[in-house]
Amino acid sequence: MESRELRYFVAVAEELHFGRAAQRLGIAQPPLSRAILQLERRLGAALLRRTSRSVTLTEAGEVLLREGRTALDALEAAEHRAQRAARAAAGRPALVLAAKAGASSELLAKLLHAYAAEPGSIHVDVMLCRPGAQERLLRNGQADVAVLHRPFDETTGFDTEEILTEGQVAVLPAAHTLATRKTLHLKDLADAEDLPTPRWPGPDGTYPAGPGPEVQSHTQLLQLVSLGRALMVAPDSCRSQLRDDVVAVPVMDAPKVTTVIAWPPHSRSQAVATLVRTALRL
Amino acid sequence: MESRELRYFVAVAEELHFGRAAQRLGIAQPPLSRAILQLERRLGAALLRRTSRSVTLTEAGEVLLREGRTALDALEAAEHRAQRAARAAAGRPALVLAAKAGASSELLAKLLHAYAAEPGSIHVDVMLCRPGAQERLLRNGQADVAVLHRPFDETTGFDTEEILTEGQVAVLPAAHTLATRKTLHLKDLADAEDLPTPRWPGPDGTYPAGPGPEVQSHTQLLQLVSLGRALMVAPDSCRSQLRDDVVAVPVMDAPKVTTVIAWPPHSRSQAVATLVRTALRL
């Protein structure tokens, strides 16, 4: 199977619409139809059920979408890593670390500081990204190592080490009635109808339906909290970054959050190994 | 990057010779040279150092070879798994299990028997293959699950569960002087110059240099042992398959062998999950 065919299929499978998929790919619709037809003939399996009104995935199509995405990521990863190896050999060795913007920032600072003190350490490029985006950067080779948070981020297929486990707090406007409580439970938050739970975009960039405001970053969310328009549930360690117009109250029954450091399973990099060892000593 | 280019590069990187690589790919040498050149231009990185007498890999080339192989395997895996999903949907669901021919055969029999008794179990195709070949079958999607043996088989990148850990025995001709001993150590075997250690082919099909006979299968090796031409070191459980012209003596300082069941980390298959659960109960 050629990677071009697979890219075409993934586009159609994600859009479930030949016209939009073709637009996204920058080609016309007819060659796209043909390419998919040819792919199906070559595989000897139907991937899509089409009517003139809708396109749906068959069983085989679902599998090819899932497996195909990881294959395309692996292809990109090979490309990126080879390019970075070339740059490293040319005298600018660097490690790229992906982290969620605004999360674990104290821990991250400590880690970078401790690693820089290690013998033989190299420059670390920190990529701060949208929540959930680190996983993809690691899968497609743009990053060498990532800081992830279970259970929010998916870690299947990576090697990981746990760095820290912590509880979660609700961040509330200082003036809110719940702000005086010593502890809270998830039910208290669900009952506070004046403070809806914000909605984050999924991996595909769309928002789930619901009442809460749509947010894309933690700073944006924090501002909504201080304006009394939303509440935020986040790991304990976020307290160090709060301003004094908001209050953090422990949520007793919220799931524990584990900060992990993750790297691709075939990594042969000495630098990654050292960074992980440093992280475990924190 | 296109998969065709990557396949071409991997061929050249493995052969380290444009002519032979072209032959293996079924194309002429000049288009291959051009394709590699174009790939290097697109990546902006030299992958090969060529003289008219030799071809060697650069740093970036080494990385691209390693990462590229896994990317190509992932691509093949997507293809195979989609095809199998189509066949399964057409009413012949099956699970493909890869195992080393001649190893853990009792355990395997028990596993298959126990799994068949599970509610909702499906047909299991057993692929018996050359030692070390299971890994590749699992990586490129021809198998859904594999029985591997640490530390011999590489399990990085798979999800695994340990089934059994056992010591190793030396299998010797019944008439040999060492055959009367109750226990042995690796040094004893190294000193027995009349019984050289056999040489297995590497993943590339070539044999390491050395004095021992070249072997490809366990039956072949067992025959050499009973002829007094080689010795064999294998897990305890192989005893059940030995004929009475050979003797098994425990080797005290040989590494412990762990039989593990492994599956690709993104597997969503109910059948794989059931099989693994069954294996853990053995």
Next chain:
DNA sequence: CATGAGCGATACCGCACGGGTATCGATGGG
């Protein structure tokens, strides 16, 4: 029920690119 809009498939065309042959230029062995 007729009509038109929306969508995927088909027909057909042109050209870019992948692959072929011939040959060059460099390098090392006899």
Next chain:
DNA sequence: CCCATCGATACCCGTGCGGTATCGCTCATG
């Protein structure tokens, strides 16, 4: 010193990919 070996270059050809035009089907609409 010459020839064998090997990768690169020059040049040509055909296939296959992408483009436009259009068809055929389905459903929403009045």
